[in-house]
Amino acid sequence: MTSNAINTATTELPLVAGEWPLDRYHSAVGFSIRHLGISKVRGSFTEFEAGLVVGETLAECSVTATISLASIDTGNADRDAHVSSAEMLDVESRPTMVFRSTEVSGQGEDWTMTGDLTIGDVTRPVTLAVEFGGVVDSVVDGRRHAGFEATGEIRRSEFGLKFAPGLLGEVVKISLDMQFIEP
Template sequence: MSFETTDATVATTLLPLPAGRWAIDPFHSAVNFTIRHLGISKVRGRFAEFDAELVVGETLETSSVTSTIQLASIDTGNADRDAHVRASDLLDVERRPTMTFRSTRLEGAGEDWTMAGELTIGEVTRPVTLAVEFGGLGEFGEVRHAGFEATGEIRRSEYGLSFAPGMLGEVVKIQLDMQFLEPGKADA
């Protein structure tokens, strides 16, 4: 199975992946973000607990990605800051424990791919589009891994996260590095 795109004269095979459910390899994947602090520098962080699944269908229309991120697993390298961000006046992880993503469209040509989807934080769902780069396939033991990088950004106020204006930037940049395990081989 491969994802194919066609222009007037040429068909390009970009992702030679067998159809099926590709499970996340959490040990070789990361969910990272960057946000401005005081408008003068950036704070970088990550979410340590997440799950994702890639379903490769017979066509792009029948292929999808889903992911759930545990917001309480935020790690910015400062335990006091992380505790404050989890609190009710900021992320409020008691009320909003997860962030979820569900793709709605995959498209691309050559090396330029996009994945449109819906991102839900708490009770707010908004569209988001990510630029995706396919890193390729590699074998580790008897299991093939598929690697991807996805980048994009969201505006936090659109999700009801408008706390600390002026202190924290409005735009949160997202960088996802994901490895998925070939169907039927994830437990090998």
């Protein structure tokens, strides 16, 4: 059974209430940033955890995600080591990036998720556009899966990440493709 509609008039959700664990093998955390202002460097973080709590109403739903900054992968090991160094991300003092939603809202196909993003000792509000991919019973494991894509951007200087001005862009675009499994 596939469904990708949410009835906002009654806040009836097509998801069973409870804690939906992440399907780690079918989820990804990606980003892109301008390099020299002329092209984009794209990458991902390969180590992350996320959880979805579905309540009886939309107001009772929440998402959390913790991303290991040391797991950066841009396809170039030397660049990844440099970005992880104390000169840039400083993953020894800022090992994780943590997101905790504070509100999920929307209707039809226009959804947003607002939350607090913490990098190191800086926490700032972030709003992500959310696309609900739907719900389906997996032919592989027989369990019900729900898919979401959340996209947004942050200004790195707002999180104290002021390295390499002119070399790297100020805006980092974020893309989260998450699949969760019914409890």
